[in-house]
Amino acid sequence: MNPLLSQLQPYPFERLRKLFEGVTPNPAYRPISLGIGEPKHATPQFIQDALAADLATGLSGYPPTAGTPALREACAGWLQRRYGVAVDAATQVIPVLGSREALFSLAQTVIDPTRPGATVVCPNPFYQIYEGAALLAGAQTHYVASDPARNFAPRWDQVPDEVWARTQLVYVCSPGNPTGAVMPLEEWQLLFELSDRHGFVIASDECYSEIYFQGEPPLGGLQAAMALGRTDFRRLVMLTSLSKRSNVPGMRSGFVAGDAQVIKPFLLYRTYHGSAMSPVVATASIAAWGDETHVEDNRRQYREKFARVTPMLESVMDVRLPDAAFYLWAGVPAAWNSSDTDFARELLAQYNVTVLPGSYLARDAGGANPGRGRVRMALVADTDECVEAAERIVQFIQSKA
Numbered sequence: 001m002n003p004l005l006s007q008l009q010p011y012p013f014e015r016l017r018k019l020f021e022g023v024t025p026n027p028a029y030r031p032i033s034l035g036i037g038e039p040k041h042a043t044p045q046f047i048q049d050a051l052a053a054d055l056a057t058g059l060s061g062y063p064p065t066a067g068t069p070a071l072r073e074a075c076a077g078w079l080q081r082r083y084g085v086a087v088d089a090a091t092q093v094i095p096v097l098g099s100r101e102a103l104f105s106l107a108q109t110v111i112d113p114t115r116p117g118a119t120v121v122c123p124n125p126f127y128q129i130y131e132g133a134a135l136l137a138g139a140q141t142h143y144v145a146s147d148p149a150r151n152f153a154p155r156w157d158q159v160p161d162e163v164w165a166r167t168q169l170v171y172v173c174s175p176g177n178p179t180g181a182v183m184p185l186e187e188w189q190l191l192f193e194l195s196d197r198h199g200f201v202i203a204s205d206e207c208y209s210e211i212y213f214q215g216e217p218p219l220g221g222l223q224a225a226m227a228l229g230r231t232d233f234r235r236l237v238m239l240t241s242l243s244k245r246s247n248v249p250g251m252r253s254g255f256v257a258g259d260a261q262v263i264k265p266f267l268l269y270r271t272y273h274g275s276a277m278s279p280v281v282a283t284a285s286i287a288a289w290g291d292e293t294h295v296e297d298n299r300r301q302y303r304e305k306f307a308r309v310t311p312m313l314e315s316v317m318d319v320r321l322p323d324a325a326f327y328l329w330a331g332v333p334a335a336w337n338s339s340d341t342d343f344a345r346e347l348l349a350q351y352n353v354t355v356l357p358g359s360y361l362a363r364d365a366g367g368a369n370p371g372r373g374r375v376r377m378a379l380v381a382d383t384d385e386c387v388e389a390a391e392r393i394v395q396f397i398q399s400k401a
Helices: 003-007 012-019 045-053 069-083 099-110 128-136 161-166 185-198 221-227 242-246 260-273 279-289 293-314 340-351 383-399
Strands: 093-096 119-124 140-147 167-173 201-205 236-241 254-258 327-331 374-378
Touching: 003 128, 012 340, 045 279, 069 093, 069 221, 069 254, 069 279, 093 099, 093 260, 099 128, 099 167, 099 201, 099 236, 099 254, 099 260, 119 128, 119 161, 128 140, 161 167, 161 185, 167 185, 185 201, 185 221, 201 221, 221 236, 221 254, 236 242, 236 260, 242 279, 242 293, 254 260, 293 327, 293 383, 340 374, 340 383
Parallel strands: 119 140, 119 167, 167 201, 201 236
Antiparallel strands: 093 254, 236 254, 327 374
C-alpha cells in the first residue's frame, strides 16, 4: 500500500459520526442538519432538460479529456462576462469533474517531491482536500491561521520567508470555507510578488464566488491578476464549479483556467488520470454557464436566509454576516467552556440540530487550533428550516444561561 495514505487524517464527517456515537437525538424535534455544505435548493429545470435531451446521443462515444470546444468556449465566455477576463479557450481552460477532484489532481501535477522540504501552504481552517492532496503528492503542509479581526481572513504576511522558499503550491480559498472571507486586491498583490520571488503556483478555489450578500461580487484571482497587469496569469490557476452556483452538486462539473504553462501539464496528467467529462454533463454545463437568471434567484434565496438567521444567532453567539459563501462561523458561548465538540453533541441530543465543530476543519499550528471554540453552520436548506434551526439553537443557548 502507498505509505503516504497513513498520513491522512480522518475526514471531518467521519469524526462527526464518532462524536455522535451513543447520542440519541430528542425525538420531539425533526432532524435538521447544518453540518454538510451540500446545496439543497432545487436544480433549475432548464439544466435538467438540457441533460435529458442529450441522453440519446451523448453516451455513444468517449469524451475528450480537454473537454469539447463548445464547453471550453462557454467557460471562457462566463469568465469574460463575470470578471471581464479574456482567456484562450483552447489553451487556458479545462473542464473538470467538480472543483474537488481538480484541487487534488492539480497538486499531483505541480508538486516535485524530490525537492527537499516540498511544501504546500493553505489557510487554517481549510477544506480538507488541500491537506490530502499535499500529503499524497509527497509534500508537507504549512497552515496559515485566520485573523478574527479581519473576518477570519488568512494572514499570508505571517508566513516565514524560509517556508515561502520551499513552497511549491499555495491554496487560496476566496470566498473562504468555512469563514466566508474574501481576499482583497492588496493581498493578491502580496501573493503574486511572493510567487514571482519563490516560483510557487497559486491555486485559487472560487467555488463560492456567486453567493454573496452585499456590495460588489467577490474579486476573483484572474481578475486580480488582470488588475495588476499580469495578463499571462503566470503561475496562477483558478478553479470553480457549478455545484453551488447552479445547485447541481451531483453533476460534478466545473472548470480550471489560468496560466497556459500550468494548464498544459495538468491536461497531460488528467489524460492518464481518466478525468474526462461526460458529453451529457457537458451539454447541461454549457446551458448552466450561459444563464445568470437562476444564479440571481439562488443568491436571493441565500440573502433572505442569512438576513433572517444571522440576527437571531447574533443575539446569543459571536457570529456575523460573512463576506460571501453559505456558512456561518460562530463562536461557542462561554457556558460550554468554548468546547465546540461539547456544544455540537449537546445540541444534537437536546434539539436534534447538527452543526460541525470548527476544530474538525483546522489543524493545531503554532500551539493553537484556530477552529477550536467555533462551529460551522451551513445554511443550505430552505429558509423556513434554517430559521427553525436557528430558533432551536437560541433556545438551547438560553436554556444554559
